[in-house]
Amino acid sequence: MTLIAAFPRIARKFAILTLGIGFGIGGATAQTNEQVTAFSLDNGMQVVVVEDHRAPVVVHMVWYRAGSADEQPGTSGVAHLLEHLLFKATDTLESGELSATVAANGGRDNAFTSFDYTGYYQRVAADRLELMMRMESDRMVNIRLTEDDILTERDVVIEERNSRTENNPSSLFREQMRAAQFLNHRYGVPVIGWRHEMESLELGDAMAYYDRFYAPNNATLVVAGDVDPENVRALAEKYYGAIPANPDLGVRARPYEPRQMTERRMIMRDARVAQPYVSRSYLAPERNPGDQKAAAALVMLSEVLGGSTTSVMAEKLQFDEQIAVYTGAFYSGLSLDPSTFGLFIVPSAGVSLQEAEDAMDAVVAEFIETGVDADQLKRIKMQLRASQIYARDDVNAIGNRYGQALSQGLTVEDVQAWPDVLQAVTEEDIIQAARDVFVLKHSVTGWLMADGEAG
Amino acid sequence: MAIFGKRFGFGLVLAVAALTTLTALPARAELDIQEITTPGGIDLWLVENHSIPFVALELRFKGGASLDSAEKNGASYLMMGLLEEGAGALDSRGFARAVESIAASFSYKIYDDSTAISAQFLTENRDAAVALLRDSIINPRFDPAAIERVRAQVISSLQSDEKDPDEIAGRTLDQLIYGDHPYGRQKEGTLETVRALTRDDLVAAHQGALTRDRMSVAAVGDITAEELSALVDGLLGDLPATGPALAGPVEPVLTEGITIVDFETPQSVALFAQPGIDRDDPDFFAAYVLNVTLGGGGFESRLMTEVREKRGLTYGVYSYLVDKDQADLWMGSVASANDRIAQAIDVIRDEWVKMRDIGVTAQELQDAKTYLTGAYPLRFDGNGPIANIMVGMQMQGLGVDYIDTRNDRVNAVTQDDVNRVAKRLLDPSQMRFVVVGQPEGLAQ
Numbered sequence: 001m002t003l004i005a006a007f008p009r010i011a012r013k014f015a016i017l018t019l020g021i022g023f024g025i026g027g028a029t030a031q032t033n034e035q036v037t038a039f040s041l042d043n044g045m046q047v048v049v050v051e052d053h054r055a056p057v058v059v060h061m062v063w064y065r066a067g068s069a070d071e072q073p074g075t076s077g078v079a080h081l082l083e084h085l086l087f088k089a090t091d092t093l094e095s096g097e098l099s100a101t102v103a104a105n106g107g108r109d110n111a112f113t114s115f116d117y118t119g120y121y122q123r124v125a126a127d128r129l130e131l132m133m134r135m136e137s138d139r140m141v142n143i144r145l146t147e148d149d150i151l152t153e154r155d156v157v158i159e160e161r162n163s164r165t166e167n168n169p170s171s172l173f174r175e176q177m178r179a180a181q182f183l184n185h186r187y188g189v190p191v192i193g194w195r196h197e198m199e200s201l202e203l204g205d206a207m208a209y210y211d212r213f214y215a216p217n218n219a220t221l222v223v224a225g226d227v228d229p230e231n232v233r234a235l236a237e238k239y240y241g242a243i244p245a246n247p248d249l250g251v252r253a254r255p256y257e258p259r260q261m262t263e264r265r266m267i268m269r270d271a272r273v274a275q276p277y278v279s280r281s282y283l284a285p286e287r288n289p290g291d292q293k294a295a296a297a298l299v300m301l302s303e304v305l306g307g308s309t310t311s312v313m314a315e316k317l318q319f320d321e322q323i324a325v326y327t328g329a330f331y332s333g334l335s336l337d338p339s340t341f342g343l344f345i346v347p348s349a350g351v352s353l354q355e356a357e358d359a360m361d362a363v364v365a366e367f368i369e370t371g372v373d374a375d376q377l378k379r380i381k382m383q384l385r386a387s388q389i390y391a392r393d394d395v396n397a398i399g400n401r402y403g404q405a406l407s408q409g410l411t412v413e414d415v416q417a418w419p420d421v422l423q424a425v426t427e428e429d430i431i432q433a434a435r436d437v438f439v440l441k442h443s444v445t446g447w448l449m450a451d452g453e454a455g
Numbered sequence: 456m457a458i459f460g461k462r463f464g465f466g467l468v469l470a471v472a473a474l475t476t477l478t479a480l481p482a483r484a485e486l487d488i489q490e491i492t493t494p495g496g497i498d499l500w501l502v503e504n505h506s507i508p509f510v511a512l513e514l515r516f517k518g519g520a521s522l523d524s525a526e527k528n529g530a531s532y533l534m535m536g537l538l539e540e541g542a543g544a545l546d547s548r549g550f551a552r553a554v555e556s557i558a559a560s561f562s563y564k565i566y567d568d569s570t571a572i573s574a575q576f577l578t579e580n581r582d583a584a585v586a587l588l589r590d591s592i593i594n595p596r597f598d599p600a601a602i603e604r605v606r607a608q609v610i611s612s613l614q615s616d617e618k619d620p621d622e623i624a625g626r627t628l629d630q631l632i633y634g635d636h637p638y639g640r641q642k643e644g645t646l647e648t649v650r651a652l653t654r655d656d657l658v659a660a661h662q663g664a665l666t667r668d669r670m671s672v673a674a675v676g677d678i679t680a681e682e683l684s685a686l687v688d689g690l691l692g693d694l695p696a697t698g699p700a701l702a703g704p705v706e707p708v709l710t711e712g713i714t715i716v717d718f719e720t721p722q723s724v725a726l727f728a729q730p731g732i733d734r735d736d737p738d739f740f741a742a743y744v745l746n747v748t749l750g751g752g753g754f755e756s757r758l759m760t761e762v763r764e765k766r767g768l769t770y771g772v773y774s775y776l777v778d779k780d781q782a783d784l785w786m787g788s789v790a791s792a793n794d795r796i797a798q799a800i801d802v803i804r805d806e807w808v809k810m811r812d813i814g815v816t817a818q819e820l821q822d823a824k825t826y827l828t829g830a831y832p833l834r835f836d837g838n839g840p841i842a843n844i845m846v847g848m849q850m851q852g853l854g855v856d857y858i859d860t861r862n863d864r865v866n867a868v869t870q871d872d873v874n875r876v877a878k879r880l881l882d883p884s885q886m887r888f889v890v891v892g893q894p895e896g897l898a899q
Contacts, residue, residue, distance in 0.1 A: 103755055104825045105829055106825060106828060106831075158792075159791060319604075393837040395837075
C-alpha cells in the first residue's frame with residue numbers, strides 16, 4: 001500500500017524549496033527542451049523562461065509556494081483574500097493602478113489561488129516585460145493595506161463564494177466530500193474558505209501570511225513568449241534580485257492524515273439537484289521529485305478507466321448497458337501532499353444510486369481481473385505523444401505546467417521527464433496501481449440527491 | 456488540482472497617469488494570409504506555419520440552431536452531437552477509437568446563428584484524419600442506439616438546466632425578448648421536443664445545416680496552399696450546395712423593469728438587456744469603445760469600480776454587445792446575495808444614466824483605446840486562435856485587410872463620437888432585468 005498518509009518527506013521537500021535542487025544555484029543555466037531555460041537568482045528565486053517567437057506576446061507570472069493549505073487554522077480563505085488584496089496600493093502604486101496600467105498597455109492580468117500555490121500573471125506585448133516586473137516585484141514586499149480594503153474585499157470574496165459554491169449544490173457536495181476525505185490535512189478545507197471564517201478575516205491575518213510567504217526564496221518567476229532568456233535574467237536580477245530572501249520562511253510541512261480505518265459515506269440532499277449522482281474518492285499518492293512512477297500509473301489508470309468515451313467505464317456502463325448517462329475517473333498527480341483518485345457515475349433514468357454504485361464497483365473489480373486492453377493503452381500513449389506537439393501551440397500552457405510543478409515540490413527535470421515516465425507505464429503497472437488505490441476503507445463515497453428522493 | 460479563486464475584477468482607473476499614457480503600439484505579428492479558391496470552387500484562408508507539425512482547421516456554417524422549427528426545437532443540437540457517434544463504416548465506438556489512435560481532435564458545436572466544426576490533426580497522419588472528419592460531416596450514421604444514448608444525455612442536462620439559476624435567467628430573458636422567434640427558444644430544445652425527435656428529423660437537420668453556400672473555411676499550420684486545396688475539396692465538395700431559408704429578422708421586445716423568477720438559492724443572479732447596435736452601423740466602433748469603459752470585462756470598468764471595488768456587492772459585473780445575425784442587444788450580468796442584489800441593480804442603473812448623460816472622460820477614452828489596440832495583436836498567438844479569428848472574420852464579411860485597419864478604426868473614435876453614441880443608445884427606459892433568486896427589496 002502506497003497511499004495513506006505515509007509519512008511526509010519533509011526533509012526532501014525542504015531541500016527542494018530552499019536550495020533549488022534541479023537548478024544551478026545562483027547562476028548556472030540549464031538549457032532544456034521546449035525552448036525552456038531555467039536558473040535561480042542569488043536570493044533563491046527560481047526562474048523559468050519558455051521561448052516562443054511566433055507572436056510578440058509574453059506572459060509574465062510569479063508563483064508563490066504557498067496556498068490555502070499553508071494557512072493557519074481558523075483563517076481559512078486568507079490566502080485567497082490576500083491574493084485579491086495584492087491589487088490594492090503599494091508604496092509606489094495606487095490601489096488598482098497595476099491592473100489599470102496593464103490594461104492601458106493592451107494587456108490583461110489576473111491571479112489565482114490553489115491549495116499549494118498562489119499565482120499572479122499579466123499577458124502583454126513582449127516589449128512591456130520590464131514594466132510588468134517593476135510592478136510585480138514591488139507588490140511582492142511593499143503592499144500597504146487599510147482596514148477599509150479588508151472590509152470591502154471580504155464582501156467581494158464572500159460573493160465569490162456565493163457564486164462558486166453556495167449557489168451550486170455540486171460545489172457544496174465536492175466541498176463536503178473533501179472535508180470527509182481529509183480529517184487532518186488542510187486539503188479538507190476549501191481554498192475559498194469556510195464562510196464563517198471568511199467573515200471574520202482581519203488585516204493581521206492577511207499581513208501575517210504575506211510577511212511569511214511572499215518572498216523571492218518562496219517564488220518562481222515564469223516568463224513565456226517572445227523573449228530572450230539572457231534579457232529576462234538581466235531584468236529579473238534588477239527587479240526581483242534586489243529583494244532579500246526571507247530567512248524566516250521555515251519548513252513547508254503540513255499536518256498529515258491519520259491512518260484511515262474505515263470507509264466514509266455521505267448522502268447530501270439539495271432541492272436544486274436535478275440529476276443525482278455517485279462520487280467516490282480514494283486517497284492516492286502524488287508526483288514526487290525523482291519519483292513519479294506511481295503517479296504516472298495512476299494517470300494512465302484514470303485514462304483507461306474513465307478518460308474518454310472508449311474507456312472501460314463508458315464501454316461497460318454507457319455502451320454495453322445503459323446504466324449511466326455519464327461516467328468518469330479523475331486524478332491529478334500535481335499536489336504537494338498525497339492527493340485523491342476519483343470516480344463518478346451519473347445514472348440513467350430509472351437506475352437508483354445504489355444500483356449505479358454497485359455497477360461501478362463491479363466494473364472496476366472486473367477490470368482488475370481482466371487487465372488492460374493493449375490497443376487502448378496504445379491509443380492513450382499515442383495521444384499523450386501527440387499532446388506534446390499540440391502543446392507547443394500554447395506557450396502559456398507550457399509556462400503554467402512549470403509554474404504549477406515547481407510550486408508543488410517538483411523540479412524542471414521532473415517536468416521534462418514526465419512524458420517519458422508516462423510512456424513507460426505498463427499494463428501490469430496500471431493493474432497494480434488499481435489494486436493499491438482502490439481500497440474501500442481509504443475511500444469516501446457520496447450520493448448527491450434531490451430533496452425527498454429515494455436512493 | 457482545480458485552480459480556485461481566479462479573480463475577475465479589479466481596478467480603479469484614475470491612477471497615476473505616468474504609466475498609463477504610453478502610446479507606442481506593440482509590434483504586430485507578421486501574418487501572411489493567403490486567400491485561396493480551390494479547384495472545386497471553395498473559398499478559404501490559409502496561414503502557413505511549418506514550425507509545428509500539425510494543422511488547425513476551422514469550418515463555419517451560417518444557420519445554426521435557429522434553423523429548427525418550434526416543433527423540432529433541439530434537432531440541430533442533437534444532430535451535431537451525433538456526428539462523431541458513428542460515421543461511414545464505423546459505429547460510435549469504432550469512430551472514437553479511430554480518432555484516438557491517430558490523436559486527432561474534432562469538435563462539433565452549434566450556436567444560434569451558426570455551426571462550428573474545429574479540427575486539429577498531425578502532419579504524420581493527415582490523410583487518415585481528414586478521411587474520418589469527412590465521414591463525420593458527410594456520412595454520419597445516426598444509429599438508433601447512439602441517438603438514444605445521446606438523447607438521454609441531452610435530457611439529463613436539460614433537467615439540470617431547469618434548476619440552474621444562470622440557465623433560468625438566460626432562458627427567461629430570451630423568451631421575454633424574442634418570444635416565438637427561434638432566438639426565444641433554447642438551442643438544446645425542450646424536454647418535450649427532444650423526446651419527440653425522430654431519426655428522420657436528425658437526417659433533415661443534417662441536410663440543412665452543413666451546406667456549401669453558407670460555409671467559411673480557415674486553416675493554419677503545417678500545410679501548403681496546394682495540399683490544403685485538395686484536402687478541402689475532398690472534405691467538403693460533396694456537401695449539399697444550398698440550405699433552407701435562414702431565420703428572419705426579429706424586433707427585440709425590451710421594456711423597462713425587473714422580472715423576478717423565484718428560486719430558492721442564496722445569491723440572486725441577474726441578466727439585463729437593452730437594444731444594441733449592428734456591426735455594420737457607422738457608430739459600432741464608438742459603441743464598442745464605450746462598452747470597454749462602461750463594463751467591458753476589465754478590472755477598471757465603471758461597473759466593476761462602482762459595484763465591486765467601492766461597494767463589495769459582487770464578484771463580477773459586466774456589460775457586452777451582442778451581435779446576432781437578426782438582432783442586436785446591449786447586455787450585462789451581475790450576481791449578489793439576495794439582500795444586496797437590489798443595491799447592485801440600483802448602482803448599475805445609475806451608472807447607465809450617468810454614462811448616457813455625461814459620457815466618458817478624455818482619459819477613459821484614451822485608456823480604452825490603448826487597451827483595445829494593444830490587446831488586438833495579442834490575440835494572434837497560435838495556430839488554433841489564428842484559424843478561429845480568420846473564420847470569424849469571414850462570417851462577419853470582413854476582408855483580410857481588416858486586420859491592418861482595425862486598430863485605425865478604434866483610434867479614429869473621438870470623445871464626441873463616444874458621448875454622442877452614449878446618448879443615442881444607452882436607454883434605461885428599455886432596460887429589462889431578469890433576476891433569479893429570492894431578492895429582497897426588489898419590485899417586479
